[in-house]
Amino acid sequence: MDVMTAVLTRRSRQTLNEPAPGDAEFAYLLGGAAAAPDHGSLRPWRWILLRGEDRKTLGESLASEAPPEQRDRIAGKALRAPLMAALVFRPVAGHKVPEWEQMAAASSVAYGLMLLLHSRGYGSIWRTGRMCESGAAHELLGLTPTERLLGSLDIGTADGGEPPARRRTGDLADHVSTFASRPVPV
Template identity: 75%
Template sequence: MDAMTVVLTRRSVQTLIELAPNDAEFAYLLGGAAAAPDHGSLRPWRWVPLRGTDRETLGARLATDVPPEQQEQIVRKVLRAPLMAALVFASTPGHKIPEWKQLAAASFMAYGLMLLLHARGYGRIWRTGRLCESRAVRELLGLAPTERLLGSLDVGTPDGAKPPVRRSTGDIADRVSVFAPTTAMHQPA
């Protein structure tokens, strides 16, 4: 698949089954994604891959944050894919590279990983919500006070062999501005 096809056919996939990349393949793809723009080469992120009973442990911890009648549903949600990879934003506070640039680097890397997974035939979906706000999950994943959980990437094989549909790029003319300095900028004070 050429790069434009990868970008234009990437979609979130709700139903994911085995197979997912093993640890070695995940690390290989992450190595490629880590080549994303990263001012200062800080790599202000880390991944926590969860498989098997690790997901159940996380689900049980996440369920402690909700009323009893919702707990079973929360536990089931973390079992929706064979691999749940949590993305931790691990910025370097006080660094000359501002936090917003560090967050952009983590975001670029995550999107690159999504594209690489898609190119390999894996389905994936980015999840946020309750997971990112849970103190119990922060504790379970060992987040430092300066770290934030940005979300998780559920990864597996798409259930159902629908070929990816290529998106239309649409008209983006209204999203590009022509540079036209005003004469007021050049007026002496």
């Protein structure tokens, strides 16, 4: 699949089943995604992979902070895909590259990874929400006080029951302008 096709056809997939990439394939794809722009080559991110019972443990951790009537539903969310890849932002403090730019680098790696997964036939969906703010999840995943959980990618093979991905189209003229320099009065 060429790059333009991957960009235009990638869609978030709600229903994800086995197989998911193994650790070696994930590392290979991450190697490509890590080629994303990263001023200073800081790599201000890390990934935590959760499979099998580890997803259940995370779900129970998230559910422990919820009202009793929501616990089963919240615990089940961690089981929506065979692989959950949590993205941890670890900014390099005091560096000349500002934190916002480091965050952009981490975000670029996540999107690059989604495109590479799609090009290999995997589906994914970016998840945020409760997990990102959960003290229990942060503790369980071993985040340091300076790290932040940005979200996670649910990864697996897309169920054929979802509609096929369609190309995004539309006029973008109102999102682009051309700078026209004006002479400076003397």
